[in-house]
Amino acid sequence: MSALITRNPWRPLAVVSALVFLYAAVLPKLLHDWWVDENYSHGLLIPFVIGFILWTERDKLLQIPKKPSMLWGGVAILLALVALWTGVAGAELFMQRISLVLMLAGVVVYFWGARLLRLVAVPLSLLVLAIPIPVIVFNKIAFPLQLFASRCAVSMMRLFDIPVLRQGNVIEFMPLNSLETKKLEVVEACSGIRSLMTLMTIAVVFAYFSYPRASSGTGGSLDGSRKIRLFNSLRSWGFWRSVTIVLSAVPIAILTNAFRVSGTGILARYYGLKVAEGFFHSFSGWVIYVAAFVLLFAFGWGLDRLRSLFSNVSRDEGAALEQSDSLLPSRVPTPHVAQSGGTELR
16 A cells, blocks of 8 residues: 555545545535534544554555455445435435445445455444434434433332323422422433444444454465355454444443433432532533443453353363363273184284
8 A cells, every 4th residue: 555655646645635525515514513513522533533543453454455346446436426416416414424434435445445445344334423313313213212211210210209290201290398390301412312322432442442353364365265254254253242342332321321310300309400400410421421431341341251251161161071081991902813723813
């Protein structure tokens, strides 16, 4: 790659200039949404995380054999252009931004091949997670989460013998020393979707940097065993460990947010609605974020400990089997008997 840039410095410059020209109206809006939308404020860190990943993996990226695919890379670039045109024509920002990810993937395949695309799949996935989803889809996810959090809060408050009534995502109860009922609304910001987006991004980064690296070399036939290597990678412990960690971010984010709403309702009963707003509300959000991160890391640590436990059990069973085999009486060779003229010779 570096040799290519040294010999033809105009090629990467031309590619970067073309991308900047195509997405000149898309990138500033994306940066603006990262800055003003708290649900996607983690997107401000994504370029730095991607840059760090590419820098740490630079040696591996340079060692990948260059096998450009003009066909599949060209198809991906064409689809990206169609998606960009469709997004601009329909004023759909999500389509325009997704076309950027598809364009980057197409450029990688076009110039370097699909093997390099596999190595940059995680940075591209992080970029996808930082793209705000359409409002319709966002509301379809956020409102059920609001209802779930409010149901959990009501159930928890009833465990403490607190009279409570729920109407949708609005909780009615009587605070202590109050003469009238108060309403506690589980708004969109308390639905948990914000922590869900952030925690899934953290889960991808955590799964990537804690991925168990194999110590096997990269030599041998690269073409003949490509399908075998891909199949083995899908069956590997590291792959399923990463998938499990990323998927675990969903229930962790939902349950911790439900716990936060439940705690807010219980405290509001005894200390008033002031605990549901202002500094305490913001502080409890940060505490839940930290708790969710700790649970995610603890889940990954538990997976590693579980695998280590099973590995030790299998190793002990193998050693015990070897020891039992060694204690068995050895076979005594049967003496050879030869007969010659009716006389036995031993």
